[in-house]
Amino acid sequence: MGLFTIFNVSSSAMAAQTLRLNATASNMANAEAVASSPEQAYKAREPVFAQTLERQGGVGVTTVGVTQSNAPNPAIYQPGNPLADKNGYVYGSNVNPVEEMVNMLSASRAYQTNVQMMDTAKNLALRTLQLGQ
Known part of the structure; x- marks a missing residue:
């Protein structure tokens, strides 16, 4: 495994973890949303x-797609909510x-681990x- 391969693997893994953090942030931001x-x-x-x-043309991590949870959305009884259906229910997000x-x-x-791996490879x-000096 060459030096550039290590950097390619780490950088693709860092990009993947950034996407994962963004999805998590989006989920947390919508945890209390109702419809x-x-x-x-x-x-x-x-x-x-x-x-x-x-x-396949490289080494590392690639994003295949983004899935949505199949967990049921909870029904919340709020008859005064303008989004409530005819039975007085609104539906919350299924974010845990x-x-x-x-x-x-x-x-x-x-x-952080991938940053440390890249730093170690750079130092090596x-x-x-x-050695040649």
């Missing part, structure tokens, strides 16, 4: 990643704030160059 029907209610989103192999906080911590630590390359 007039379950179809219109916010559904938690999560990116899907896959590894990219050398025979505890899961989202865990996702945020995990993505943040994965990002610099030390290798200094």
Whole structure:
């Protein structure tokens, strides 16, 4: 594995974790959102990643897509809410704030790990160059 391969893998992983953090932030921002029907209610989103192999034109992480949670949206009885349906219910998002906080911590630590890996590779390359002096 060459030096540039290490940088490619780390940078693609950092981009993936950035996307994961953005999806988590969006989910957290919409955790308390309500809608007039379950179809219109916010559904938690999560990116899907896959590894990219050398025979596919590179090495690293690629984003396959973004999925929406299939968890049911809770019905909340609020007859005074202007979004309430004829039965007085509004529908909340299916975001689980505890899961989202865990996702945020995990993505943040994965990002930090890749930064440290790139820094270590850079330091090893610099030390290798200094051997000839």
